[in-house]
Each structure stands twice: as C-alpha cells, then as structure tokens.
Amino acid sequence: VELLKEKIRQEGRVIGEDILKVDSFLNHQIDPVLMLEVGREFARRFDGTGITKVLTVEASGIAVALMTGLSLRVPVVFAKKKQPSTMDGDTYCGRVRSFTKEEVVEIVVAGSYLGADDRVLIIDDFLASGEAARGLIKIVRQAGATLVGIGTVIEKVFQSGGDALREQGIRVEALVQIGSLSGGQIEFLN
Ligand code: 5GP
Numbered sequence: 001v002e003l004l005k006e007k008i009r010q011e012g013r014v015i016g017e018d019i020l021k022v023d024s025f026l027n028h029q030i031d032p033v034l035m036l037e038v039g040r041e042f043a044r045r046f047d048g049t050g051i052t053k054v055l056t057v058e059a060s061g062i063a064v065a066l067m068t069g070l071s072l073r074v075p076v077v078f079a080k081k082k083q084p085s086t087m088d089g090d091t092y093c094g095r096v097r098s099f100t101k102e103e104v105v106e107i108v109v110a111g112s113y114l115g116a117d118d119r120v121l122i123i124d125d126f127l128a129s130g131e132a133a134r135g136l137i138k139i140v141r142q143a144g145a146t147l148v149g150i151g152t153v154i155e156k157v158f159q160s161g162g163d164a165l166r167e168q169g170i171r172v173e174a175l176v177q178i179g180s181l182s183g184g185q186i187e188f189l190n
Helices: 002-011 023-027 032-045 061-072 131-143 161-167
Strands: 013-015 019-021 053-057 076-079 091-097 104-110 119-127 146-156 172-180
Touching (some): 002 032, 002 172, 032 146, 032 172, 053 061, 061 076, 061 119, 076 104, 104 131, 131 146, 131 161, 146 161, 161 172
Parallel strands (some): 053 076, 119 146, 146 172
Antiparallel strands (some): 091 104
16 A cells, blocks of 8 residues: 555646546556555455455456456456447446546446356446446346445545445445545545
C-alpha cells in the first residue's frame, strides 16, 4: 500500500477536479511487479472467504484481476464491453455508464463462465461512482452466484460509490483511498 501511494504521489496526474491519471503503471503502461503485489494484497485481505472466481471488466481491470486470480489460484473472468459474435448461448448483461469516457456501455459475460456455485470477488482499478461495480454485481446476481466482495486499487471516496455499496452490506476493500483531488492536490485518507 505504501509502495502504491508513493507511485501515485510521484507519477499520478490530476485531470480537472476529479480524474486521476495513472497511465505510467496502471492504465496504459503496466507495472507487473507492482500489480503482483496488489494481487497478493487482495488475496491476503480476502483469505479464507472461499472465492472461486475473480470478475472484472475490460480493459483496465484485467491486469489487477489477473494478479489477484494468480495469488488466489482461481480463474479470472472479464466482462466484455460489447457482445462479440463468437459469444453464443446464455449471457449475463449489465449496463455501465463510463466515468472517463462519458458513454453508456453494455457489459456481457458468457453463461458458461459464471454459475450458481461460484463465490465471486469483483476487482477493478478505480472505484468512483460505483457504476462499473453495480453492472458487475448485476451479472453476479443473474448468474445466481455469491458476491464475496469488491476490491479496488484506488477508491475516490469523494464520489461516494464505495460507501453506497458498503451501505448495502457489501464488503469493499480499497488499497488506497483518495479524499479529494481538488486544486490538483492528491489527498490520501488511509
Ligand atoms: P465508476 O463506475 O465507479 O464511476 O468508475 C470506475 C471506472 O471508471 C473504473 O473502471 C475506471 O476505469 C474508471 N475511472 C473512474 N475514475 C477514474 C480516474 O480517476 N482515473 C482513471 N484512470 N479511471 C477512472
């Protein structure tokens, strides 16, 4: 966590009042060593919860989810952002309003990769308004699977998505919490 904060302090750039750009290690170029540490930390926090699958949404969540799945020794499923022609049979869908791209996208998971026996950990890079998480939760529910919790690398607490999910009784683990980005200053909470 300290490593991550240091990286954010050194390489993070604030765009406007509410977007943090961390393209040098998370969202464009990826630091695999750091991602492995992130995956290990999620695995440690959710140890003993019987997770059978890690679920994320393409593209930025995949690296984090993969390392988490590696650490937990379970498969990783990423929701696709539009239904490809190769995906047939039953599918689970959710709708997500993209925070950074300002558009609504349909996210889809094939029925064969998530089922009623699964205990699912949702992983993403950022948690802001909670739109992406809600779309993924909808998919978990459609599959009849059990949601164990949500893990996010960075939670922007001022956008309230995390607290809304916690109020519903969902376990949300954030490695780094940011209280404010106003004036271009990154203010950490934890
Ligand atoms: P939410 O759906 O919770 O509003 O936003 C989460 C999604 O939006 C994440 O999957 C992430 O890709 C993107 N996102 C939200 N805020 C930021 C941000 O400050 N920086 C970056 N790079 N992505 C963000």
